[in-house]
Amino acid sequence: MTSSQTIISRPPRIRLFRGPLALKDAVFVVVLWASGVLAIGAMAGVLIVLAIGSAPALTEAGLGAFVADGDWYPTAGEYGLVAMVAATLAVSAGALAVAGPLGILCAVYIRYYAGDVAGAAFRVVLMTLAAIPSVVYGLWGMTVLVPHIAAWQPPGTSLLAGVIVLSIMVLPTVAVLAEAGLRQLPASLYLGSLALGCARHAAIKRIVLSSAKGAVAAACMLGLARALGETMAVLMVVGNAVAMPDSPFASVRTLPANIALEMAYAIDVHRSALFVSGLFLMAMVGLLLVLRRCWGGADAPQS
């Protein structure tokens, strides 16, 4: 952190008296500054809108009504969000449990086992997977996956369907980011351990992956963040009945799905209660970022 600050602050001081360059530099600094302010402003704006929108429900029902172990019948004055928080966590964690290891394996394959051509082709495939709109995954889940699960364990729309669809969506995120992390390691680490007589798999397991722990953790965290916020694809396959996720075949509802499902038709306190759902979701993602600070380390690559 300290080193990057000195890099940013040095150039203007040096170039201040060099004519046109100084002007360009000044413009550049202003643009940078403005985009920084814009990003922070957008973030603050979202928080303010959420807070204002939540205020009526929080004053009428109180925060307790949302965290208490109640049901969600907003038009009848019951606002329990616990089941939906649990379902959101279960779907996302399940997706990460599947996509995390697979994604890391994909990254290792691209970096150390695939040749140049195969590796590049595989990366293109992953990038394409990442670029497919989530509603397409949802449509696939709804028309192909859910009927298959329904034939085996009705009703089909379930936690399991959500985990499978989300895993496929999160996999490319984790794989591409983890691969980027592996690429930033000095080549000497891997080559050096091979030269010392390590087997390939041992070099990767013991040396490479443990050195890239921060980057891999960051990749998983970003994948998890994507899973937490995913709305449409999940909405289309999990069934959306508000219940604790007590079985992989049970119908559950996640927080983002709750907002998308009811917002268009909600008025007054019901609408405000949906803003509280948004606030809860923000809190969960915020908590995740804090955890990532603690585990991943500050110098883990971001992209």
Added chain:
Amino acid sequence: MSARKTVIAAFSLALTFAGLGVSHTQEEVRIVVTGSSTIAPLMMDIAQRYEAAHPGVQVDVQTGGSSRGLSDVRRKLADIGMVSRALGADENDVAATRIAWDGVALIVHAQNPLERLSDDQVRAIYTGQATRWEAFGSWDGPITVVSKAEGRSTLGIFLDYLDLDIRDIRAHTIIGDNEQAVKVVAGNPRAVGYISIGAAEYHASAMTPIRAIALGAVAPTSANVANGSYPVRRELNLVTYPDPAAPVEAFLRFASGQQVHDLISDHYFSPASD
């Protein structure tokens, strides 16, 4: 670089002319219509026909549910609210114009041989007391219960008819609109849901593997909804404040008149005939 400048110049010129064109039609009247997503597609067609016949009038149709339509009219955000249910006794501050009827029917997969269910059987299914099709005869397997998200007027009508509370419902899948319900039931031979008869007839004619089952004893067709023999039907209303402005009143007369009955039938609703 010069090519890009030419494009920009041409574009701004076009924009200028477009702006001129708009400002030249004197006194554009804008009518804002919001509310029920059931009525909105029909209303868009009506608005289009009205705009074609009345240059200078623009009708904006936005969806957001019946409750939203009502509250938008009360807060003067909209001139007309679309409300797909009858108005309650405490809602007489606004005036309703009935334009059509719509019925609510159960739908099951086309493979399901069941012909009809009694109200008590439907109640048992939706409250979780009956969980397998064997209880009703010729079909087997566990029942997948499809219901609608809170705030939708179809849910309200369904609950009213069966005299159930939202808290009694034990659903496996909760969906937002008719289309989603159709997709879920078409993909699961053991599912049961309820949707607008208009939507059910449309999908049955489009070869979607679903079948409508009556709530009550009368066949669920838009003809029976029209003649009033089908019991679970709802009014499709346009809501305004009493004594609306002249252009709004003219549009209301148009939307509730003979000249839009073909559009109402196109949407599988039944024109209000009174």
